[in-house]
Amino acid sequence: MRITSRTYMIAAVAIWAFGLPGSGNAQSAPDTVKSIPGIEVQTSVDLAEVYIGDLITYRVTITHDSTIQLVPPPLGANLGAFDVKDYEPDIETKLPGGRIKTETKFVLSTFTTGDYMIPPLPIVFTLPDKSRKVMLAEPVPIKVRSMLENVGDSVDIKPLKPQYEFKRNWGPYYFWGGIILVVFVVALLLWLKLRKKKVAEEIVDRRPAWEIAFEMLAMLKQTQLLNDGKYKEYYIELTEIVRAYLGRMYRFPVLDMTTDEFLTQFADTNLPENLFDRVAGFLRHADLVKFAKYVPERERADADFMVAHDIVEAVRADYLHRQPIEIPGAVSGGGTAPVAGGTS
Numbered sequence: 245m246r247i248t249s250r251t252y253m254i255a256a257v258a259i260w261a262f263g264l265p266g267s268g269n270a271q272s273a274p275d276t277v278k279s280i281p282g283i284e285v286q287t288s289v290d291l292a293e294v295y296i297g298d299l300i301t302y303r304v305t306i307t308h309d310s311t312i313q314l315v316p317p318p319l320g321a322n323l324g325a326f327d328v329k330d331y332e333p334d335i336e337t338k339l340p341g342g343r344i345k346t347e348t349k350f351v352l353s354t355f356t357t358g359d360y361m362i363p364p365l366p367i368v369f370t371l372p373d374k375s376r377k378v379m380l381a382e383p384v385p386i387k388v389r390s391m392l393e394n395v396g397d398s399v400d401i402k403p404l405k406p407q408y409e410f411k412r413n414w415g416p417y418y419f420w421g422g423i424i425l426v427v428f429v430v431a432l433l434l435w436l437k438l439r440k441k442k443v444a445e446e447i448v449d450r451r452p453a454w455e456i457a458f459e460m461l462a463m464l465k466q467t468q469l470l471n472d473g474k475y476k477e478y479y480i481e482l483t484e485i486v487r488a489y490l491g492r493m494y495r496f497p498v499l500d501m502t503t504d505e506f507l508t509q510f511a512d513t514n515l516p517e518n519l520f521d522r523v524a525g526f527l528r529h530a531d532l533v534k535f536a537k538y539v540p541e542r543e544r545a546d547a548d549f550m551v552a553h554d555i556v557e558a559v560r561a562d563y564l565h566r567q568p569i570e571i572p573g574a575v576s577g578g579g580t581a582p583v584a585g586g587t588s
Contacts, residue, residue: 275375275377276366276378276379276380280312280369280371280377280379282308282309282311282312282343283306283308283312283379284306285304285305285306285367286303286305286306286307286381286382287303287304287305287365287381287382287383288302288303288384289302289303289384289386291386292385292386293386293387293389294386294388294389295388295389295390295391296354296357296388296389296390296391297355298353299351299353300351300352300353301350301351301352302323302326302349302350302351302352302362303347303348303350304347304348304365304381305345306345306346306367307339307343307344308343308344308346308369309342309344310342310343310344311372312369313370314344314368314369315367315368315369315376323350323352323362323363323536324360324361324362324363325354326352326353326354326360326362327353327354327536327537328350328351328352328532328537328538329351329353330350330351331349331350331351331532332349333348333529334347334348335347335349354388356388357390358387358388359385359386359387359388360385360386360387360388361383361384361385361386362383362384362385363383364380364381364382364383365381366378366379367379367380367381453489453492453493454489454493454557454559454560456489456492457485457486457488457489457556458553458556461485461549461552461553461556464478464481464485464549470545470546475533475539475545476534478545479530479534480534482548482549482552483526483527483530483534484499485552486527487501489555489556489559490510490523490555490559493563494510496509496510503527503528503531506527507520507524507527515562516558516559516561516562519555522551522554523555526548526551526555529544
């Protein structure tokens with residue numbers, strides 16, 4: 245079934261405008277507009293008709309005034325049926341007159357035939373009056389053809405054979421299925437009982453949150469995930485360490501949030517200088533590895549480890565500077581000021 249541009253448009257606006265259901269700190273939904281003065285968004289591909297396995301270069305070019313702030317869209321998570329084979333991150337160029345041009349390039353591929361559509365990407369801008377607007381980039385149609393189209397009659401496709409019907413005796417299935425069901429229910433009840441007992445007896449880790457994070461980073465460093473080429477598993481553990489650490493320090497339940505929800509939660513938090521942009525870039529690149537099948541260079545993976553380490557250290561130093569007389573490990577009051585205590 246072909247998904248139309250309108251369907252993509254509705255989905256894109258829904259994700260960006262209502263992307264924080266149930267969040268107590270959700271911002272008002274940005275307005276979706278067709279155009280904004282001072283902003284131009286262009287999408288293009290080098291090939292609009294390809295064969296299975298061919299590489300397609302997809303570009304998104306955004307030009308805007310310097311008084312307008314661009315919120316980069318999660319491109320890697322919304323490219324339809326295409327896999328990301330390579331990408332170049334946001335390349336920012338300052339144009340004459342003070343305008344800013346940002347270009348992102350993706351190399352895509354797919355192994356199924358048909359008429360596809362790279363969906364219209366929702367792009368959020370913060371205007372000088374602090375209001376937020378959403379523009380939808382134009383969708384790009386792609387036709388993927390089969391290598392067998394020009395073979396002609398040289399391939400003899402035989403008709404399907406009629407299905408063979410097996411006559412089954414369902415008695416044993418019911419008997420053994422009932423036994424398995426009873427065993428499963430008993431095992432589940434025992435597991436829930438043991439789990440409840442374990443949670444009740446669990447020891448509370450009273451160490452400062454940064455000690456826990458540094459220890460987990462050291463343990464991740466000693467694994468063989470990168471040497472074995474398991475980049476997805478590596479980035480999952482690395483981002484969970486950073487997200488859990490920030491959640492403990494600022495008392496936000498962030499582990500079950502998406503990246504956009506996570507960044508929105510911390511957008512108004514009093515973080516150390518420039519830390520929000522580093523966290524945003526780190527998490528968005530990690531999402532490409534975890535969800536868009538992108539495989540980074542080993543040097544980039546090692547660099548991202550140091551970014552995670554620096555994030556932990558920056559928040560630790562900022563906390564000690566703000567509360568020099570407070571004993572690390574103690575739980576402080578509410579608000580968004582960081583707290584050092586561990587979790588139970």
